[in-house]
Amino acid sequence: MAPAVERDPLEMEVRERPLPAHVGIIMDGNGRWAEERGLPRLEGHREGSNSVREVTRTARRIGVQALTLYAFSAQNWSRPADEVAGLMDLLREYLASERQEILENGIRLDAIGELERLPRFVREPLDSVREASARNRGMVLTLALSYGGQEEIAAAAEELVRRARAGRLPPGPIDVETFASALWTGGLPPVDLVIRTSGETRVSNFLLWQSAYAEFIFVDTLWPEFRARQFLEAVLEYQKRERRFGLTSAQLPK
Ligand code: IPE
Ligand code: IPE
Ligand code: MG
Numbered sequence: 363m364a365p366a367v368e369r370d371p372l373e374m375e376v377r378e379r380p381l382p383a384h385v386g387i388i389m390d391g392n393g394r395w396a397e398e399r400g401l402p403r404l405e406g407h408r409e410g411s412n413s414v415r416e417v418t419r420t421a422r423r424i425g426v427q428a429l430t431l432y433a434f435s436a437q438n439w440s441r442p443a444d445e446v447a448g449l450m451d452l453l454r455e456y457l458a459s460e461r462q463e464i465l466e467n468g469i470r471l472d473a474i475g476e477l478e479r480l481p482r483f484v485r486e487p488l489d490s491v492r493e494a495s496a497r498n499r500g501m502v503l504t505l506a507l508s509y510g511g512q513e514e515i516a517a518a519a520e521e522l523v524r525r526a527r528a529g530r531l532p533p534g535p536i537d538v539e540t541f542a543s544a545l546w547t548g549g550l551p552p553v554d555l556v557i558r559t560s561g562e563t564r565v566s567n568f569l570l571w572q573s574a575y576a577e578f579i580f581v582d583t584l585w586p587e588f589r590a591r592q593f594l595e596a597v598l599e600y601q602k603r604e605r606r607f608g609l610t611s612a613q614l615p616k
Pocket of ligand 1: 389390391392393394395433434435438449560
């Protein structure tokens with residue numbers, strides 16, 4: 363018998379329409395989820411990792427090519443030290459517990475951000491899963507860790523200066539493609555859909571360049587309660603939108 367999920371009418375409807383190639387998610391609201399229950403904030407982050415697992419599985423199953431998850435921002439380093447330490451522990455636990463599933467499902471794990479700022483006990487398992495999954499072609503799962511969009515754009519400018527000094531970039535105008543090639547997301551497709559949970563309607567320094575023509579979906583659901591169903595609902599909403607890229611509606615292919 364086919365698993366129940368394949369007969370889910372919502373999933374079937376999503377599968378019949380063109381999928382976003384690249385989805386980015388600002389996973390917000392873990393702290394509030396915990397505080398509403400009188401629990402320490404870290405319990406919200408812990409429950410949030412179950413949402414990560416479920417949403418990753420769902421994205422992979424329906425055939426999304428790239429999923430980028432905002433897990434820890436460059437600005438999040440300024441949170442209380444015990445919360446930062448707890449988040450780093452959870453990251454290490456996540457990498458250990460998901461390694462097998464990532465490899466078995468043909469997922470390539472990658473990471474973007476100022477990764478050198480991460481403690482060694484996170485960087486080592488991260489690099490290990492990245493290396494072990496480097497040849498997988500099923501879906502690229504990118505963790506944005508110690509990540510900031512402005513920091514990334516500044517780093518890309520530095521990278522272009524390095525290329526120019528090394529004689530690998532001829533002097534003259536820099537086009538959009540050249541600039542994009544110097545970003546940490548170099549090889550990823552443009553972002554089609556950005557989802558933010560928890561009711562906040564801001565980008566908080568996530569994929570600033572890459573989301574230039576993304577569709578944005580803001581949902582009130584807190585991240586620990588955002589599961590397969592909520593993800594599929596967001597993708598379906600995206601599929602019903604008309605993306606015009608500056609053209610008029612009449613100019614678009616029918
Ligand atoms: C998102 O949840 C996770 C991280 C930013 C690490 P928050 O921790 O921001 O949760 P809220 O926004 O305080 O509810
Ligand atoms: C954005 O959430 C960063 C992540 C989800 C990792 P924040 O909770 O840090 O964003 P602000 O502070 O509300 O803008
Ligand atoms: Mg938040």
